[in-house]
Amino acid sequence: AQSVTQPDIHITVSEGASLELRCNYSYGATPYLFWYVQSPGQGLQLLLKYFSGDTLVQGIKGFEAEFKRSQSSFNLRKPSVHWSDAAEYFCAVGARNAGNMLTFGGGTRLMVKP
């Protein structure tokens, strides 16, 4: 079965600084990979996804993520963080051949300092 680890429970960055949120997965083949954001009181919103092809994927709100097969990672990055980016971020894995559910990491809560 697949699993997802987000090693950082909390991260605080200054506004304008760069951001990298880590995600490591465990799965026997190439998975579907997703990043979702959950703002306070809001539902989950998809930031970006990787299915195949180019390993660097662009998402909404200026986010990008890179799939690195050798490291089993799918880290989320943003070059310059805005105060509105403060939220909880979830990495998720979907298995290509074993059901259609998503397996989520524990989430990383991002706080942005002015």
Next chain:
Amino acid sequence: GAGVSQSPSNKVTEKGKDVELRCDPISGHTALYWYRQSLGQGLEFLIYFQGNSAPDKSGLPSDRFSAERTGGSVSTLTIQRTQQEDSAVYLCASSLEGLAFGEQFFGPGTRLTVL
């Protein structure tokens, strides 16, 4: 168009009571999922419906949990004899078809508190 809607947004119940949570998926989406988000934990898959196929119930934590989907649209998650550990946010999501075809769109969730 409208997104995924869930009702109620909040539910407080007493231990031992039954509760029903409702999900209205996006029109035309054939796949529907239920997840649970407990405090301090990530999202946990509960159950998946795809069209008229038998649901994937592999994530349901106990036989107190059940779900149905009527007419391929609205779904109801039922928790019988609620326990305090059932307190969580229950999220519903829908997608056009299965995971291979695109993203899951999530509703705002129902926050369940079992006293």
